[in-house]
Amino acid sequence: MFNKVVIFGVGLIGGSFARALRHAGVVTTLVGVGRSPQAMARALELGIIDQVAASVQDAMAGADLVLIAAPVAQTAPVLASLLPYLEAGTVVTDAGSTKSDVVAAARAVMKERVGQFVPGHPIAGRETNGPDAAIVDLYHGKKTVLTPLPENAAADIDRVAAAWSACGAIIHRLTPQEHDTVFASVSHLPHLLAYALVDDIARKPHAGLLFQYAASGFRDFTRIAGSSPEMWRDISLANQSALLGELDAYLAQLTAIRAMLANGDGAAIEAVYANAQRARCRWIEAIETAEAPPAQDSSPE
Amino acid sequence: MFNKVVIFGVGLIGGSFARALRHAGVVTTLVGVGRSPQAMARALELGIIDQVAASVQDAMAGADLVLIAAPVAQTAPVLASLLPYLEAGTVVTDAGSTKSDVVAAARAVMKERVGQFVPGHPIAGRETNGPDAAIVDLYHGKKTVLTPLPENAAADIDRVAAAWSACGAIIHRLTPQEHDTVFASVSHLPHLLAYALVDDIARKPHAGLLFQYAASGFRDFTRIAGSSPEMWRDISLANQSALLGELDAYLAQLTAIRAMLANGDGAAIEAVYANAQRARCRWIEAIETAEAPPAQDSSPE
Numbered sequence: 001m002f003n004k005v006v007i008f009g010v011g012l013i014g015g016s017f018a019r020a021l022r023h024a025g026v027v028t029t030l031v032g033v034g035r036s037p038q039a040m041a042r043a044l045e046l047g048i049i050d051q052v053a054a055s056v057q058d059a060m061a062g063a064d065l066v067l068i069a070a071p072v073a074q075t076a077p078v079l080a081s082l083l084p085y086l087e088a089g090t091v092v093t094d095a096g097s098t099k100s101d102v103v104a105a106a107r108a109v110m111k112e113r114v115g116q117f118v119p120g121h122p123i124a125g126r127e128t129n130g131p132d133a134a135i136v137d138l139y140h141g142k143k144t145v146l147t148p149l150p151e152n153a154a155a156d157i158d159r160v161a162a163a164w165s166a167c168g169a170i171i172h173r174l175t176p177q178e179h180d181t182v183f184a185s186v187s188h189l190p191h192l193l194a195y196a197l198v199d200d201i202a203r204k205p206h207a208g209l210l211f212q213y214a215a216s217g218f219r220d221f222t223r224i225a226g227s228s229p230e231m232w233r234d235i236s237l238a239n240q241s242a243l244l245g246e247l248d249a250y251l252a253q254l255t256a257i258r259a260m261l262a263n264g265d266g267a268a269i270e271a272v273y274a275n276a277q278r279a280r281c282r283w284i285e286a287i288e289t290a291e292a293p294p295a296q297d298s299s300p301e
Numbered sequence: 302m303f304n305k306v307v308i309f310g311v312g313l314i315g316g317s318f319a320r321a322l323r324h325a326g327v328v329t330t331l332v333g334v335g336r337s338p339q340a341m342a343r344a345l346e347l348g349i350i351d352q353v354a355a356s357v358q359d360a361m362a363g364a365d366l367v368l369i370a371a372p373v374a375q376t377a378p379v380l381a382s383l384l385p386y387l388e389a390g391t392v393v394t395d396a397g398s399t400k401s402d403v404v405a406a407a408r409a410v411m412k413e414r415v416g417q418f419v420p421g422h423p424i425a426g427r428e429t430n431g432p433d434a435a436i437v438d439l440y441h442g443k444k445t446v447l448t449p450l451p452e453n454a455a456a457d458i459d460r461v462a463a464a465w466s467a468c469g470a471i472i473h474r475l476t477p478q479e480h481d482t483v484f485a486s487v488s489h490l491p492h493l494l495a496y497a498l499v500d501d502i503a504r505k506p507h508a509g510l511l512f513q514y515a516a517s518g519f520r521d522f523t524r525i526a527g528s529s530p531e532m533w534r535d536i537s538l539a540n541q542s543a544l545l546g547e548l549d550a551y552l553a554q555l556t557a558i559r560a561m562l563a564n565g566d567g568a569a570i571e572a573v574y575a576n577a578q579r580a581r582c583r584w585i586e587a588i589e590t591a592e593a594p595p596a597q598d599s600s601p602e
Binding site: 227229 | 495497498503505510511512516517525527530533548549551554556558563565567570575
């Protein structure tokens with residue numbers, strides 16, 4: 001049970017966290033902090049938060065838990081703003097899509113108090129944003145990855161895990177480095193590739209004709225290119241090293257496939273396509289099994 | 302109105318065409334021809350076709366319209382098998398995803414009778430296949446591109462267009478070369494890129510960990526990598542030249558973005574991402590406008 005939870009950034013991520021905690025009945029007071037007075041007023045109007053903080057100092061007074069749900073590049077300034085008012089009993093966490101840079105920022109800003117910061121990343125999102133996009137079940141059945149620091153107290157990690165569990169999330173743990181390598185591969189690179197394709201097509205002289213014939217496959221492939229450019233610029237830069245590694249591996253893969261295609265090597269092309277199709281099929285089966293509702297009990301009358 | 306329509310390959314594409322023609326009430330007899338006796342028996346059992354042809358000769362006798370709905374590499378052998386029985390009043394069309402190679406195959410096989418072949422490509426599909434995947438509304442509101450030949454009679458083009466219109470499709474016309482360039486860009490390249498990414502990840506030593514954290518963005522981006530590897534091998538080879546051109550443009554684009562990332566050039570990265578996001582947003586708005594149901598009439602009582 002949380003007496004006071006403070007959320008920096010009450011958009012899709014922070015707002016959905018607030019709605020889920022409220023729905024679970026585990027929080028007494030939800031306080032919002034944000035740069036946009038309009039967004040904060042809207043979050044209040046929608047009942048996502050109980051109060052808009054008059055100041056960071058007011059917000060932090062007596063807080064049990066603080067979630068930073070702002071673009072990753074904002075983590076250091078937000079931590080610097082709250083540090084002077086950080087009480088000994090408060091745990092701070094974040095929702096950033098990259099972790100090594102967030103941890104580096106937290107160490108640089110918080111120094112010997114970094115143990116009060118438990119880094120996290122809820123694996124959920126949509127293309128919409130702002131308080132109106134916040135929904136109660138965004139995290140339900142989704143993973144939240146925590147990347148705890150050696151300095152974190154077990155009780156503080158548990159407190160953050162308990163909040164996300166109350167939102168319906170399944171808690172996983174990785175090191176910050178593992179996290180960033182994994183997400184460079186399965187999230188950051190696909191975003192870069194989708195943006196690159198749409199930009200490539202949009203700059204062709206016959207772009208209008210091309211878009212006219214783009215169909216459902218193209219729509220799904222490029223859905224993630226509808227995401228916020230600023231957010232994904234920040235993520236790309238924050239995870240530069242791992243993303244470059246994944247991009248280089250992919251460029252090597254494309255260069256190899258280009259040679260197969262130029263040589264008319266149908267067997268080699270089919271081997272790549274078939275391996276991908278099988279792997280994706282196994283993956284889809286695994287998530288569908290994991291996400292299937294439990295078998296219904298036969299209820300006695 | 303068609304007296305007899307013959308379909309070579311009664312899977313998703315051919316079967317959905319049959320179901321839609323039947324639903325529209327524009328065909329008396331639907332005859333199926335195929336390599337798999339099981340699939341043909343299933344199509345008959347499902348009521349997709351009225352008859353399984355005893356032979357190609359029987360199938361072709363008195364046919365008004367023939368649809369070849371087989372992998373593009375099968376176009377030449379299928380045309381060669383039916384040519385000896387092709388009556389003067391029969392029009393043949395196809396549903397292949399590439400057109401230049403299909404036209405070349407048709408010219409090589411049919412020679413002076415190529416005027417009876419009107420090439421086509423319905424822009425619709427799903428990852429499922431076989432007669433059980435066939436649905437009545439697969440083509441409803443979707444485009445069918447015809448790439449007529451100079452030798453085609455206007456009445457024959459109209460006959461093919463009428464059949465697709467009866468299926469609910471919207472008829473477009475391109476040259477075979479225009480068609481192949483357009484689809485290399487918005488369909489064939491995205492398939493290659495999705496297959497390449499999944500294969501790349503699946504062959505990494507820590508593939509299991511990676512797939513564990515892949516989420517909805519990855520699922521949508523790679524949906525087309527669930528498609529038939531044989532079919533897409535054939536399409537890739539059939540459209541080799543245009544696809545190589547698009548792949549090279551994309552490799553140049555990725556190489557440029559790699560340099561931006563290596564240089565930490567956030568402004569340049571954001572410009573690419575933002576241009577893509579704006580272009581995709583405009584495109585989605587355009588299709589949603591085009592696909593919106595007409596405003597409902599206020600009906601008198």
